[in-house]
Amino acid sequence: MKAVTGESSELKSSKLKPGVNRGLSIFDFILRLAAIVGALGSAIAMGTTTQTLPFATQFIQFRAEYNDLPMFTFFVVACAIVSGYLVLSLPLSIFHILRSRARATRVVLVFLDAGMMALLTSGASAAAAIVYLAHKGNGKTNWLAICQQFNSFCERTSGSLIGSFVAIVLLMIMIFLSGAALSRRR
Amino acid sequence: MKAVTGESSELKSSKLKPGVNRGLSIFDFILRLAAIVGALGSAIAMGTTTQTLPFATQFIQFRAEYNDLPMFTFFVVACAIVSGYLVLSLPLSIFHILRSRARATRVVLVFLDAGMMALLTSGASAAAAIVYLAHKGNGKTNWLAICQQFNSFCERTSGSLIGSFVAIVLLMIMIFLSGAALSRRR
Numbered sequence: 085m086k087a088v089t090g091e092s093s094e095l096k097s098s099k100l101k102p103g104v105n106r107g108l109s110i111f112d113f114i115l116r117l118a119a120i121v122g123a124l125g126s127a128i129a130m131g132t133t134t135q136t137l138p139f140a141t142q143f144i145q146f147r148a149e150y151n152d153l154p155m156f157t158f159f160v161v162a163c164a165i166v167s168g169y170l171v172l173s174l175p176l177s178i179f180h181i182l183r184s185r186a187r188a189t190r191v192v193l194v195f196l197d198a199g200m201m202a203l204l205t206s207g208a209s210a211a212a213a214i215v216y217l218a219h220k221g222n223g224k225t226n227w228l229a230i231c232q233q234f235n236s237f238c239e240r241t242s243g244s245l246i247g248s249f250v251a252i253v254l255l256m257i258m259i260f261l262s263g264a265a266l267s268r269r270r
Numbered sequence: 271m272k273a274v275t276g277e278s279s280e281l282k283s284s285k286l287k288p289g290v291n292r293g294l295s296i297f298d299f300i301l302r303l304a305a306i307v308g309a310l311g312s313a314i315a316m317g318t319t320t321q322t323l324p325f326a327t328q329f330i331q332f333r334a335e336y337n338d339l340p341m342f343t344f345f346v347v348a349c350a351i352v353s354g355y356l357v358l359s360l361p362l363s364i365f366h367i368l369r370s371r372a373r374a375t376r377v378v379l380v381f382l383d384a385g386m387m388a389l390l391t392s393g394a395s396a397a398a399a400i401v402y403l404a405h406k407g408n409g410k411t412n413w414l415a416i417c418q419q420f421n422s423f424c425e426r427t428s429g430s431l432i433g434s435f436v437a438i439v440l441l442m443i444m445i446f447l448s449g450a451a452l453s454r455r456r
Contacts, residue, residue, distance in 0.1 A: 152410040155399045187453040194449040198384060198442050205388045209395035213341045217403075218411070224338040225404070227413040256384050259445070263380040266452040267373040 105184035108265045113177040115254045115261070120170045122251035123204065127163035129244035130156060130211070135237040148230075148237045155210040156241065162207030163248055166200050173197075180265075187266060194262045201255040208248040215242050291370035294451045299363040301440045301447075306356045308437035309390065313349035315430035316342060316397070321423040334416075334423045341396040342427065348393030349434055352386050359383075366451075373452060380448045387441040394434040401428050 130150050137146035150156040176193060180186055218238055221229035231238035316336050323332035336342040362379060366372055404424055407415035417424035 148410070153408060154402070191446070191449040191453045194380070195442075195446040198387065198445045201384065202387060202391045202438060202442060205391040206395040209392040210399040213396040213399040214403075216340070217400075217413075222339060224334070225413075225416050227403075227411075230411050252388060256381075256388060259384045260377070260381040263377040263449065263452060266449060267377045 103184075105265050105268055106181055108261050109177065109180040109184060112258055112261050112265075113174070113181060115258050116170050116174060116177055119251040119254040119258075120167055122247040122254065123163045123170065124167040124247075126208075126244045126247035126251070127160050127167060129247070130163070130241060131160045133237060133240040133244070135234050137233060146233070148234045150241070153214055155214045159207040159211035159248070162203050163251075166204045166251065169196065169200050184265075190262050190266050194259055194266075197255055197259050197262070201252060201259070204248055204255065205252050208245055208252065211241070211248075212245055215245065289370075291451050291454055292367055294447050295363065295366040295370060298444055298447050298451075299360070299367060301444050302356050302360060302363055305437040305440040305444075306353055308433040308440065309349045309356065310353040310433075312394075312430045312433035312437070313346050313353060315433065316349070316427060317346045319423060319426040319430070321420050323419060332419070334420045336427070339400055341400045345393040345397035345431075345434070348389050349437075352390045352437065355382065355386050370451075376448050376452050380445055380452075383441055383445050383448070387438060387445070390434055390441065391438050394431055394438065397427070397434075398431055401431065 134149045135147070150160060173193065173196070176189055180190065180193075215238070217227055217229075218234075218241070219229060219231050221227055320335045321333070336346060359379065359382070362375055365375065366379075401424070403413055403415075404420075404427070405415060405417050407413055
């Protein structure tokens, strides 16, 4: 029933509102800029995290860096790739503002957005799993929490996840906007 | 240039091929069935994993279950939710086969598919991060590999990830198919 109503109302407004698609494209462009900030901020925050403890034994200095854990490295790489993709997709987004009837490029963008969302979600979740372990530890597997020693390291890595999760939500909204723009009758 | 060519060729084929959208919908339906098998199989494989070691101290019996690690629990929950969603989306997919011009419901489906893909990717990646740690351990944080003791537990949990990653790829293809169906001129 919903679809029928949607279609009949769209039949009425057929070719009446070319500006709506342009509005959606402009909104998409703004979301892309915000997502770049989120993803790039996350990559930089995680990539520059390092902490050296103020004490040392004769042979070992206690030092934590993001690349001690492969999941954090993956997170930085994923955030960097997604930032790069989002920057490269900006010209396409501008093209959609100028030519609001374009469709083939929108489908490509939906597909790439979905792929990049999967990559970013994957990196952010893997990093979040490690952050959780670092905070809480796990008694059964005998993995101890390390955040009591490396407290500032833990805070930085936890905080750097925020930007990536914001970017994931923005990417999801972009996919919806592209779908909405594609569904409109031209 | 690509978009221009696409549009002009679509102008020619305008309203000529109603069957293509139906074909896309049927393909979408088959992919959904496959994704249900993948996600549900993963949830069951992970949820039924348990291993009791053949030796015990006076007080402790060494026993590993999926819910010893919160990320594995999250993985099972995410797989179950996505399976449930995919089953519920089957009627909508059939509706699209019958009424290949429907658009509002397709946009809703693109959005929900993207959300479910994010959920499943998140669960699978968190579980994969733990599986990696269980296999390799991490020297810097002093988390030891547990797979030498719990080898069959490790194998089962590693294997159960496969189905979910297959389901992620299928969901991505579904999003692309919906976008392609939406982009066609009717």
